[in-house]
Each structure stands twice: as structure tokens, then as C-alpha cells.
Amino acid sequence: MTRTGVWHVFVVLVLLVLLYPVIWLVSTSFKPAQEVLSGLALLPKAPTGDNYAQVLAGVGGFSVWHYLGNSLLVSVGAVAGNVISCSLAAYAFARLHFRGRGPMFGFMMGTIMLPQHVVLIPQYVIFQKLGLVDTFWPLVLPKFLATDAFFVFLMVQFIRGLPRELDEAATLDGCGPVGTFRHVVLPLLRPALVTTAIFTFIWTWNDFFSQVIYLNDPSRFTLPLALQIFVDQTTQSAFGPMFAMSVLALVPIGLFFLAFQRLLVEGAATSGLKG
Amino acid sequence: MLERLSRGRVMALAVAAVVAATTVTACGGDAGGPTTLRFVWWGNEDRANATKAAVAEFEKRHPEIKVETEYGAYDAYFQKLSTQVAGGAGPDLMQLDRATVGEYQHRHVLADLTGTSLHLDKIDTNLLAGGRVDGGQYAVPAGRTTQMLVFDPARFAAAGVAVPTKAGESWNWSQFTDAITKVGASGVAGSTDFGWAIDWFEVWLHQHGKSLYDGGKLGFDANDLQAFWTVTGSLRDRKGVTAATATTKMDGSTQNSALVGKQSASEINYDSSLTGYLSSYGGQLAAAPLPSDGKDTGMAAMPPVSYAVSQRSSHKDAAVRLLDFLVNDPAAGKILGATRGVPPNQDIRDQVCGSATGADKAVCDYETAQRDKVGPAFGAWPTGSAAIKRDFQRTYDDVIFGRIGPADGAKRVVQNAQNSLS
Amino acid sequence: MRRTQGAAYLFLSPWIIGATLLTVGPMAASLYLSLTDYDLFDPPKWVGLDNYLVMFTRDDRFWAAVSTTARYVLLSVPLKLVLALAVALLLNRPRRGGGLYRSAFYAPSLLGASVSLALVWRAMFASGGTVDRLLAAVGIDTGGWVDQPQYALFALVALAAWQFGAPMVIFLAGLKQIPRELYEAAAIDGASPVRRLVSVTLPMLSPVILFNLVLETIHAFQAFTGAFVVSGGRGGPSDSTLLYTLYLYQRGFTDFRMGYASAMAWVLLVVVAGVTVLLFRGARGWVFYAGEER
Numbered sequence: 001m002t003r004t005g006v007w008h009v010f011v012v013l014v015l016l017v018l019l020y021p022v023i024w025l026v027s028t029s030f031k032p033a034q035e036v037l038s039g040l041a042l043l044p045k046a047p048t049g050d051n052y053a054q055v056l057a058g059v060g061g062f063s064v065w066h067y068l069g070n071s072l073l074v075s076v077g078a079v080a081g082n083v084i085s086c087s088l089a090a091y092a093f094a095r096l097h098f099r100g101r102g103p104m105f106g107f108m109m110g111t112i113m114l115p116q117h118v119v120l121i122p123q124y125v126i127f128q129k130l131g132l133v134d135t136f137w138p139l140v141l142p143k144f145l146a147t148d149a150f151f152v153f154l155m156v157q158f159i160r161g162l163p164r165e166l167d168e169a170a171t172l173d174g175c176g177p178v179g180t181f182r183h184v185v186l187p188l189l190r191p192a193l194v195t196t197a198i199f200t201f202i203w204t205w206n207d208f209f210s211q212v213i214y215l216n217d218p219s220r221f222t223l224p225l226a227l228q229i230f231v232d233q234t235t236q237s238a239f240g241p242m243f244a245m246s247v248l249a250l251v252p253i254g255l256f257f258l259a260f261q262r263l264l265v266e267g268a269a270t271s272g273l274k275g
Numbered sequence: 276m277l278e279r280l281s282r283g284r285v286m287a288l289a290v291a292a293v294v295a296a297t298t299v300t301a302c303g304g305d306a307g308g309p310t311t312l313r314f315v316w317w318g319n320e321d322r323a324n325a326t327k328a329a330v331a332e333f334e335k336r337h338p339e340i341k342v343e344t345e346y347g348a349y350d351a352y353f354q355k356l357s358t359q360v361a362g363g364a365g366p367d368l369m370q371l372d373r374a375t376v377g378e379y380q381h382r383h384v385l386a387d388l389t390g391t392s393l394h395l396d397k398i399d400t401n402l403l404a405g406g407r408v409d410g411g412q413y414a415v416p417a418g419r420t421t422q423m424l425v426f427d428p429a430r431f432a433a434a435g436v437a438v439p440t441k442a443g444e445s446w447n448w449s450q451f452t453d454a455i456t457k458v459g460a461s462g463v464a465g466s467t468d469f470g471w472a473i474d475w476f477e478v479w480l481h482q483h484g485k486s487l488y489d490g491g492k493l494g495f496d497a498n499d500l501q502a503f504w505t506v507t508g509s510l511r512d513r514k515g516v517t518a519a520t521a522t523t524k525m526d527g528s529t530q531n532s533a534l535v536g537k538q539s540a541s542e543i544n545y546d547s548s549l550t551g552y553l554s555s556y557g558g559q560l561a562a563a564p565l566p567s568d569g570k571d572t573g574m575a576a577m578p579p580v581s582y583a584v585s586q587r588s589s590h591k592d593a594a595v596r597l598l599d600f601l602v603n604d605p606a607a608g609k610i611l612g613a614t615r616g617v618p619p620n621q622d623i624r625d626q627v628c629g630s631a632t633g634a635d636k637a638v639c640d641y642e643t644a645q646r647d648k649v650g651p652a653f654g655a656w657p658t659g660s661a662a663i664k665r666d667f668q669r670t671y672d673d674v675i676f677g678r679i680g681p682a683d684g685a686k687r688v689v690q691n692a693q694n695s696l697s
Numbered sequence: 698m699r700r701t702q703g704a705a706y707l708f709l710s711p712w713i714i715g716a717t718l719l720t721v722g723p724m725a726a727s728l729y730l731s732l733t734d735y736d737l738f739d740p741p742k743w744v745g746l747d748n749y750l751v752m753f754t755r756d757d758r759f760w761a762a763v764s765t766t767a768r769y770v771l772l773s774v775p776l777k778l779v780l781a782l783a784v785a786l787l788l789n790r791p792r793r794g795g796g797l798y799r800s801a802f803y804a805p806s807l808l809g810a811s812v813s814l815a816l817v818w819r820a821m822f823a824s825g826g827t828v829d830r831l832l833a834a835v836g837i838d839t840g841g842w843v844d845q846p847q848y849a850l851f852a853l854v855a856l857a858a859w860q861f862g863a864p865m866v867i868f869l870a871g872l873k874q875i876p877r878e879l880y881e882a883a884a885i886d887g888a889s890p891v892r893r894l895v896s897v898t899l900p901m902l903s904p905v906i907l908f909n910l911v912l913e914t915i916h917a918f919q920a921f922t923g924a925f926v927v928s929g930g931r932g933g934p935s936d937s938t939l940l941y942t943l944y945l946y947q948r949g950f951t952d953f954r955m956g957y958a959s960a961m962a963w964v965l966l967v968v969v970a971g972v973t974v975l976l977f978r979g980a981r982g983w984v985f986y987a988g989e990e991r
Contacts, residue, residue, distance in 0.1 A: 008794075011787065015801055018859070022808060024827065025817045060345055089712035098705035108712070111720055115919050115969055117945055117962040121730060121955050122723035125737070134359075145715025152712070177704035206810045208922045213950065216359040217313065218345050224812040228926075231816065232347035233323070233530070239820055246813030257807055261800040264807075269870035354930050358950045361737045382738045382953070520824060520844040523934040662952060672935040676846045 029243040036239045051244035059230045060218045064248055067226040071205055071252070074139050074222060078204040079197045081143025082151050086196060087189060089146045090155030091181050095167065111149045116209070124213060134216040139207070143200070151196045154267075158192040159185060195267030198260050202253055223249045309338075310593045315345045316370035316580070317352035319529040319551040321634070322614040329610040333600045340593050348528040353661075360384055360585075367588040368597055370580050374661040376406055376414045379583065381658040386584040387411035391595045394603050397620040399576075405655045406581050415602060416578030418547055418616030419624070421649045422478055423562045423641060424466070425534065425552050426541030434458040438563045442644040451566035452506075452515060458540045459514035467533040467542040468516035468675065470507035471525050473667040475543050477653065478565060478573035479503050491657045493692055500685035504674055508681055519675035529555045546641050547579035547616035550634040562641045564648055574645065577652035579616045613638035659695035666691045731960035736953040748960035759961070761936045762944035769850060769940060770917040773857035778909055781861040785868035786898075799869065806862035815856070815926035819843055822852040822927075843927060846937035853938055856923045864909040871905035872898070903984040911976050918969050921946070941965060 016023075028036060029051055031044040056064055092098070093105050127138045146152055162185065170180040211222050218229070227249045231242055257264065316326060323346045330342045345366075347355065353375065359365045360379070371379060379385050388395075389412050395403060398416065406414030431438055436454045439446050446454070455465025469475040477487040479499075486494035510516040521538040524531045529551040534542040537557075543565065544552075552560055565574055582601065584594045601607050608623035612635035618624040628639035642649075670688050673679045679687070706713070731748055733741035752759050788798055808814050821827045824841025832839055842848035875898065883893045899906075924932065924940040932939030932947070941961070949958030 007790070011798055014784070014787075015798065018802065018805060021814065021817050021821060021859070022805070024821070025813070061343060085711040085715070088708045092705045092708035092712075096701045096705035096708065098702040098709075101705075104709075107716070111716070113915055113969065113973065114720070114724075115962065115965050117919070117942060117958075118727055118966050119720060119723035120727075120962065121949060121959050122726035123719060125726070125955075126718070126723070128361075128737070142715060142719050144711060145719060146712035147715045147719050177701050177708070181708070202807055203810075206922075208812055208925070209946075213358060216355075216365070218343065227812050227816075228351075229345070229347060232351040233320075242816060243820075246816055249813045250808060250811060253807060253811070257800075257804060261803070262796065265796075265800050265803050265866055269866045350929060350931065354951055357953065361950060361953060382736065384738070520840060520934070523844060669933075669936065672846075672933055676935045678846070678935060 025243055026247055028239055029247045031240060033240055051240040052248075054241045055230070055245045055248065059226050059245070060221070060233075062218060062221075062226070064223075064226070064245070066219070067221055067223045068248075068252070070136075070220060071222040071224075074136055074211075075201045075204045077136065077140035078143040079200045081140060082146075082148055082196055082200045083193050085144050085146035086148065086151040087155055087186065087193060088181075089152045090159055091177075091185055093152065094156045094159035095180075095185070096177055108149045108152060111147075112153060120213075127214070133214055134220065135214075136220065138214045139204070139210055143204075148200070151200070154196065155189065155192045158189065162188055191263075191267075194260075194263060198256065198264055199267065201256060205253055223252075309341045310590050312340060312342045312368060312590055312593055312597060313345070313366035314342050314368040314594075314597065315352070315356065315366040317347055317349045317528065318370075318614070319348075319548075319555060321550050321554040322346075325550075325611050325614045329601060329607045330597075332606055332610060333597055336600075337593075337596065340597070342597065348530045349526045365585050365587065367585055367590055367594040369583055369585065370417065371414055371583050372580050373405060373577075373656045374664045376581060376583065377408065377656055377658045378661045380408045380413045384586055385413040386586045386588070386591055387413060388415065388584065388595065388598075392592070393595050393599050397603065397622055399619065399621070401576070401651050402578050402619050405578055405652060406583070408655070414581035414583040415598060416619040417580045417582050417602070418578060418613070419576055419619050419642075420545040420547040420579035420616030421574050421576050421642065421645065422475075422543065422565050423546040423549065423645075424541055424543050424565055425549060425560055425562050426466075427534075427556075428559055428561045430462060430540040431458055434461050438561070440561055440563050440644070442647070445564060445572075445648065446566045447568045448506075448566045452510060455510065455541065456513045456515040459516075462540065463537065464517040464521070464533075464539045465515045465541065466510075466517070467525065467539040468507055468511060468522040469543045470504050470516075470674075471522055471668050471671045472527065473664050474545075476500065476503050476667070481573040481575075481650075481653070482567050482569060482571055484571070486653065488654060488657055488660070491696060493689065493696065495689075497682070497685040497689045500688060501681045504671070504681035504685060508674070511675065519672075519677075522675055523672055545579045545616065546638050547613070549638050549641070550612065550614045553634040553637065562637065564645050571650070572648045574649045575651060575653050576649045578619065617642055657696060659692075662695045663688075663692045666695075727959040727962060730956050731963050733956040735955040735959075737955055738953075741956060744956065748957045749964075752957070752960060752964070758936060758939070758944060762932075762939045762941045765850060765937065765939050766918065766941040769854060769857075769920065770914060772851075773854045774910070774913050774917050776854065776858040777861045777913055778864055778906070780858055781864035781909065782868050782902075782906075784861070785865045785872055786894075788865075789869060789872045799866065803862035803866055806860045809856060809860035810922060812922065812926055815923050818852060818856050818923070819927045822855075828852075844934055846933075846935040849928070849934060849937045853920075853923050853927060853940075856927075857917065857920065864913060867905060867909055868902065871902050875901045900985040904986060907976070907980045907984050911973055914972060914976065915969055918965065918972075 024042065027043050030047040030049070032046055032048045032050065035044055035046065058064070059067075089108075093101065093108070123138070124133070127133050132138055166184050166188075167180055170184045175183060206224065208224050211225050212228075215221055215225060218226075221229070227245050230245050314330065316322070318326075326346070327344055330344055334340065334342055346352070356365065356369065365384070376385075393415065395412065395415070399419070402416040402419055403412065406412055406416065426438060428438070431454070434457045436457050438454070458465035473487065480486055480495050483499070485499060488494050507516060511518065516522075517533050517539045521533040521536070525533060527544065527548070529535050529548060532542060532552070533539045535552065535555050546562060549560075549562060565572065567573060582598050584591055584598060588594050601611065602618075603620050603623070605623055605626060608618045608620070608627050611618070612627065612631065617639060618627055627635065628643075631639045667688055670679070670684045674681055674684045730741060732743065732745055734744050734748075735741040784802055788795060788802070822842040823829070824844055826841065829839060829841050839845070839848055842852045879897050879901065880893060883897050888896065919942055920940055921942040924938050924943045925946075928934075928938040928943075930943075930947075932943050942965075945958050945961045945965070948954045948961065
């Protein structure tokens with residue numbers, strides 16, 4: 001076998017080992033109860049859709065689609081928020097001059113490293129006093145206020161890479177900053193916007209901590225939270241349905257990933273994002 | 276240009292849609308339509324099924340009230356409940372236990388039920404005492420239970436061990452320890468290690484003439500606890516009780532039970548969980564009294580769990596009506612059976628036990644058979660007892676995994692408990 | 698400048714509102730709360746530095762959480778980076794399908810943070826689970842990692858390391874930027890592949906290594922979901938998976954001790970900032986920026 005062939009085989013083997021947990025998750029979700037506990041076998045001998053049927057029958061009083069809808073609502077809301085507010089802020093930081101730009105930019109960079117927990121409790125208290133706990137607002141509203149400094153940074157870097165001649169051309173045409181943003185920067189910002197949208201969607205989807213704290217009523221649970229109640233209600237060894245629900249909870253991210261994997265990886269690489 | 280404009284417009288519409296949808300969902304269903312109550316409890320499947328059926332019956336009788344229910348295992352339940360209550364948006368009707376009634380009342384989370392439409396006359400005053408704080412009635416017993424040892428008769432018979440189950444029969448500690456060691460020698464551990472729960476330590480204390488709490492202080496010292504944990508320790512060494520890895524998962528629920536997980540042949544618990552055990556265990560089960568060396572068996576008739584209404588509920592009347600239904604209505608009594616122990620209302624109890632079948636009958640029979648062994652309820656637990664209960668289990672975790680000895684562990688528990696109570 | 702200043706503030710207004718209301722304000726508030734006893738029901742009670750005192754002198758669970766988190770960071774971050782670099786080097790060839798492989802290796806990074814995968818992990822590392830059986834087949838009997846205090850943390854470390862795809866992708870990008878001439882020159886000089894790795898690749902990659910190191914360390918200090926799901930929120934068995942943020946959550950949201958939890962959050966901030974500074978300081982010893990005089 002050629003060296004290239006060997007390389008391919010090796011990489012695929014490593015990949016299979018790495019992805020084993022995911023493969024096991026999916027295949028176990030199709031196994032009937034007896035098989036789940038018994039063998040080490042990867043693939044089900046008698047695949048069944050029972051686990052999925054059980055889960056789709058509803059958890060905690062609502063259907064899986066209901067929870068999916070909640071997760072989508074929160075994630076899409078977050079995407080809209082981030083895309084709008086972060087691009088606005090990034091444009092100001094990257095292209096406009098104003099008093100206090102340096103310190104403000106430094107502060108914004110600092111917040112990237114800020115542990116969420118330092119602001120968690122007062123934020124919680126604020127939302128509680130406003131009566132917004134147990135709604136989706138605490139999960140979505142901050143995104144409209146550019147609190148994800150990461151994406152502001154990402155877009156700032158991107159805008160800095162755009163040639164200034166285009167800006168100058170727009171100014172000569174009589175455009176003010178607003179016009180330049182609308183007509184020149186925003187269209188060119190699209191790759192960064194898309195990257196922001198995708199990562200925001202996935203990270204918000206998986207943001208278990210915030211969801212646990214702010215969402216109380218089962219009717220507002222997101223998919224990960226519903227998965228958690230499901231787990232709480234069943235015996236630890238009943239994997240089948242639990243894994244079926246786990247798969248369902250991952251499907252949207254999975255689809256997103258498959259559709260946008262190239263962009264995701266490029267985005268991660270160029271902006272040095274963590275997963 | 277056109278493309279850019281329309282994209283901007285689509286974005287704006289999307290944002291507006293999200294905002295609108297969020298607002299609509301956030302408002303809930305409180306705009307003058309049917310009242311929606313939230314009722315939460317912990318327990319296993321069969322308690323859940325019975326409760327949901329009872330709730331359905333209530334909704335039939337009160338079409339203007341809709342009840343949303345939620346349940347889970349003990350630990351998970353309380354974690355969620357605290358978070359929810361802290362957020363100011365807890366359930367309307369909740370299930371609490373002895374450790375948490377005082378705690379939640381102390382934080383003004385519970386509504387005083389005196390003077391409401393709730394009927395308490397048919398309930399034993401002794402049972403009501405646990406929910407009585409500062410002259411107000413903040414929690415209502417959901418049932419009456421006493422402690423039991425649930426065991427697998429097949430395994431015990433196979434080991435040649437006789438278990439006292441009939442009225443008048445009993446066993447002392449040395450008979451008990453011999454029995455479970457014998458069972459453990461031939462298969463899985465004879466019993467689930469009972470050192471993890473402060474409840475069983477309380478039984479032990481009463482057998483030795485002490486109590487868990489005295490006034491607002493501890494009724495025991497480190498030596499007592501050390502003695503208790505030394506007994507469980509020696510049983511563990513002889514496989515009389517479960518190994519650490521099985522014990523660490525325990526939280527009183529059948530979901531995480533070592534007996535149900537086939538890692539032990541018996542388990543100490545309240546008889547209110549017997550129906551749950553019977554439905555989740557793959558095999559036959561029976562119930563026996565706890566061992567005791569003296570006249571005081573340490574077994575007491577008490578509420579296994581209580582119901583309480585949230586002070587912040589915007590539908591207190593409706594919640595009280597649901598509570599009244601669950602506790603005093605004959606139909607509810609029949610549906611709920613013995614999933615939370617025998618009914619607290621005397622009349623309902625006679626009715627239900629009179630016609631009980633299956634799992635419910637097992638509980639009623641047990642209660643009847645052990646009637647002479649059972650004393651009145653223990654005193655209410657003070658505020659801080661929930662933290663003490665958690666700390667007790669956490670420290671025992673360290674003990675069973677060998678990270679700390681029973682003596683030091685006991686000292687730590689007592690020390691932390693005194694801090695909690697002060 | 699004046700003309701753009703007004704516009705600038707307009708563009709920045711969402712960020713300014715967010716920074717004030719949701720960052721600066723809460724930071725100040727939490728600093729204040731850390732000096733109080735606050736259970737969310739009654740108004741905060743001033744206790745001065747009491748929370749910090751208790752934390753450092755009387756709370757052994759705090760130190761358990763600190764040491765568990767420290768072990769977690771010290772084990773998972775190097776492991777993750779080594780795996781990331783190793784696989785990046787493996788994939789750093791212009792081969793067909795390289796992009797697909799890259800994405801496949803990246804997938805766990807996205808899935809790993811979910812509750813679903815944490816559940817899979819708990820099942821895989823339970824007694825009788827996949828890992829247990831594999832090890833038993835080789836003769837090692839561990840009795841399940843998740844339920845034993847001496848092994849439970851390793852299951853979490855494994856989960857963290859499994860998500861090496863993200864730093865890997867960054868390493869790949871960094872590797873691509875190393876000029877080929879350097880490798881060619883080294884090859885002409887007779888350097889072996891290992892020598893090339895040590896003398897060309899690693900130094901040229903060192904800024905990226907630092908970047909990943911800092912990011913992953915900050916990330917690791919704040920790990921939560923995995924520990925929460927695997928231990929059922931308890932941090933057990935016997936507090937062996939009690940990561941700092943999990944303990945903070947317990948104190949704040951289960952025990953209703955919000956003042957104490959705020960104090961813990963500030964300690965975390967100081968530690969994370971301190972470690973970051975240390976990493977950057979230490980970096981001067983080994984990070985090489987191309988184009989600078991050595």
C-alpha cells in the first residue's frame with residue numbers, strides 16, 4: 001500500500017475511535033432494552049424504533065417538538081441579536097474615531113475572558129426583579145446588547161482587513177458613517193456574519209447553565225432541559241429511550257454542522273475560536 | 276441595492292417576530308382564561324401515574340382549573356425547586372419533606388393554610404404537627420407511613436434465613452446482622468448500606484433513648500454517630516451491606532435504588548415507597564419491621580411527604596382546592612392508593628385499606644401488622660436540617676470510600692450541623 | 698472626528714447599554730453582594746469579609762473544589778493540546794479529503810458540550826460500561842470510573858480532551874502559515890523529521906500554542922455541564938467531581954447563599970486573571986515571534 005493509502009487508513013481508524021461515543025449513542029438508541037445492557041456489540045442485532053416512539057410520545061407533559069420549538073426560538077433570537085448588535089459595535093470600534101475608543105476596546109476585550117459567574121447572580125437578580133425569570137428574555141436579550149464580545153472581536157478583525165479605499169469612495173459619494181456601514185461594510189461583512197450566526201446558534205443551543213437557571217416551567221424548557229427531566233424520571237440503566245432523546249436533542253446541531261461544516265471550520269481557524 | 280434592502284427588512288421582520296413570539300410565550304396563559312396551576316412532586320413512575328390520574332379527576336370536576344404537573348427523583352427535584360423558588364416563580368403546589376418544610380417556611384415561601392377552605396379535622400393531629408410552625412399550618416401530610424425493610428423473599432429463603440413479617444414477630448440487631456451477612460455470603464449484599472441517610476440514624480437514636488433534634492439543637496453527639504457508622508462499616512466489610520459504589524447513588528428514590536438495581540437483597544425505606552419498589556423491581560418483594568433491641572423500636576407513624584402551597588402563588592385558592600381534593604376526597608384517595616403511604620384522612624384510610632388490592636394492599640397490610648411497634652411521629656425538624664441532611668450523606672460518602680474514618684466523619688457532621696443550626 | 702463621534706456612539710449604543718447594565722453594573726453588584734449574606738428572599742445582610750474568611754479557613758468543600766478544579770485543568774489542558782497538535786500534524790498534508798477529515802475531527806468539539814454527550818459519557822464510564830469492559834478485557838479491573846472517587850475525575854478529563862477539535866483546527870491554520878522554505882532549508886542541512894519538528898515547527902507555532910493554551914485554560918476553569926450531568930448535580934462520588942463552578946452553583950442556587958457564591962465568583966475571576974498573566978509572562982521564555990530579534 002502506498003504511503004498515502006496507509007495515511008488514509010490510519011486517519012480513518014483514529015477518527016473511528018474518536019467518534020465511537022457518537023456512533024455508540026446512535027446505535028444504542030435503536031437497541032431494544034435487553035440488548036442495551038448485555039453485549040458490547042456496537043450495532044443492534046434487532047434494531048427497533050421503540051425508544052424513539054416512547055420519547056416522541058412526550059416528556060414532562062409536552063412533545064419533543066414543543067421543546068424543539070423552544071430551543072429554536074431561543075437560538076434564532078440569539079442569532080438575530082448577535083448579528084445585529086455585534087456588527088454595529090464592531091463597525092464603530094474598527095472604523096470610527098471617538099473619544100474613549102482605546103479604553104472601551106480594551107474593556108471589551110477583557111470581557112471575553114470574564115467568567116460568566118461573576119455577573120451571573122446580579123444579572124439573575126435584575127431579571128428576577130423585572131419579573132423576567134421563567135421567560136426567554138434573559139437568554140435572548142443580552143445578545144441584542146452585544147454582550148458576546150467574542151463576536152465583536154471577530155468582526156473587528158474582519159473589518160480591519162477590508163480595504164479602506166471602499167470606505168473613502170463611499171465618503172466621497174456623500175455617505176456618512178451610517179451609509180458607509182449599510183452600503184459598503186455590511187455586504188462585505190457577510191462571511192463574518194455567517195460565522196457569528198452559526199456559532200451563536202450552536203453555543204446558545206448548548207448553553208445548559210443559563211437554561212437551567214432561567215427556565216422553570218416545563219412549557220418553556222429547551223430540548224437539553226427536557227432531556228434532563230427525562231433522565232431524572234427514568235432509572236439509570238434504561239439507556240435506550242434516554243439515548244433516543246439525546247440523539248433528537250443533537251439532531252439540529254448535527255444538521256447545522258453538516259450544512260455549514262466548511263464555514264464552521266474556517267471560521268474557527270481564522271478567528272481562533274474555542275469550540 | 277435591492278438585495279441588501281430586502282435582507283435588512285427580512286432581518287427586521289425576524290427580530291420583530293422573535294420579540295413578539297417571546298412576549299407571547301412569556302405571558303403564559305393568565306389572561307382571564309382557565310386558571311393554570313403548577314403542581315410538582317418527587318417519586319417514581321407509579322406514584323407519578325397515580326398522581327396524574329388523581330389530577331385528571333380533579334380537572335374533570337373543576338373544568339376552570341388546569342393543572343400542569345412535573346416530577347423527578349429526589350435530588351434533582353430539590354435542586355430544581357430551589358432554583359425555581361429563588362427565581363420567584365416556583366410551583367403553586369409542591370411536595371416537601373421533613374427536612375425542607377422548616378427551611379422553606381423560614382424563607383417565607385409557604386402560605387399559611389389556617390383559615391382557608393382546607394379541611395383538616397379528619398387528619399391525626401400528630402401527623403399535622405410536622406407542618407405546624409409558629410402557630411400556622413404550612414404543610415399538610417400527604418399520607419402516613421412508617422419505616423420498613425423491603426426485601427427479596429426468594430434471596431432470603433435461598434440463604435436459609437427467616438424474616439419476621441407477621442404481627443407480633445420481630446428481630447433484634449444481632450439476628451438482623453447475622454441474617455444479612457448470611458444472605459450477602461451467597462450472592463449480592465444482604466442489605467443496602469443504611470448509613471447514608473440521616474432518617475435511619477434517627478431511628479437508631481430513638482432506639483437508644485435519644486433524638487435527632489432537641490428544641491433547636493442537636494439531640495446527639497459525635498460518639499452516637501460514630502457508633503452507628505461503625506456498625507454499618509463492619510457490615511460492609513462482611514458484605515452484609517452494599518459496597519461504596521452502590522451506596523453512593525442512593526437518594527431514597529427507586530430510580531437510584533440499589534435494591535432495584537439488583538445490587539442488594541433488601542433495603543430500609545419508608546413503606547410509602549413500597550408501591551414504587553413493587554412496580555420497578557423485577558421479582559417479588561415483601562416488607563419486614565426494622566430490628567430493635569429494646570421496647571422502643573424507633574419506628575414512628577409520620578407523614579412521608581407533605582404538600583404545601585406557595586406564598587407567591589397567584590392562585591392560592593385553586594391550589595388549596597387541589598390540596599383539599601388530594602387529601603380529603605374519597606375518589607382521590609382511591610386513585611392515589613398507598614403511593615404516598617396510607618391516606619392521612621382517617622375515613623379515607625379505612626375506605627382505601629378496606630378495599631385495597633395489589634401494591635396498595637401490601638402497604639396497608641404492613642401498617643396493620645406492625646401497628647404495635649409504631650410510636651407517634653418524631654418532632655419536626657428545624658431550619659437548617661436540609662443542609663444537615665445533605666452534609667450527612669456527603670460525609671458518609673467520604674467514609675465509605677475510605678477518605679475519612681467514622682470517628683472523624685462523625686465529628687465533622689456534628690460540627691457542621693451545629694453551624695447550620697446556629 | 699466630531700462628525701463620526703456622534704455616529705460612533707449611535708452604533709455603540711447597544712454595546713454600551715449591555716456593558717453597563719449587564720457587565721459593569723453586575724460586576725459592581727456582585728462585588729458588593731460578596732460582602733453580604735443574601736438568600737434572594739430577604740434583603741442582603743452586610744457581613745464584611747466574612748464570606749471570604751469562611752471560604753478560605755473553614756470551608757473544606759471549597760478547598761476540595763479548588764483542588765479538584767486544579768487537577769482537572771492540569772490534566773485536561775495539556776492532554777487536549779497535545780492531542781490537538783498531534784492530529785494537526787497528522788492532517789497537515791495537502792491530501793484529498795483533508796477538509797472532510799478536518800471537519801470530522803472538529804465535530805466532537807461541537808457535540809461535547811451538550812447534555813446528550815455528557816449522558817453518553819456517564820454511561821460509557823459506568824461500571825459495566827464500555828470503558829470498564831474494554832479495560833477488563835485487557836486485565837485491568839476498575840469497577841467503573843464514574844462511581845469511584847479515585848477515577849471519576851478522569852472521566853471528565855477524558856470528556857474535555859475528546860473535544861480537542863477546536864484547538865486542532867487553530868493549530869492547522871497556524872501550521873499552514875509556516876514558510877516551506879524553513880523546512881527545505883532544514884532538510885538541506887540534514888535535519889531529521891523529529892529535529893525539524895522541534896527546531897522549526899514548534900518555535901514557529903509557539904504563538905499559536907500560547908493562544909490555545911490561554912484559551913483552553915480559561916475555558917477549563919469554567920467547566921460545568923459535564924460535571925453537572927455526570928454527577929447528577931452532586932459533584933460526587935465523595936466530591937471527586939465537584940468542579941469549582943458546580944460548587945458555586947450549589948452554594949448559590951441550592952443553598953440560597955448568593956453572597957457566598959458571589960464571593961466565590963470573584964475569587965475565580967482573580968485566579969483566572971492571575972493564571973492568564975502568569976502564562977503570558979512565562980511565554981516570554983518560549984514563545985518566538987517570527988521577525989523579532991531573538
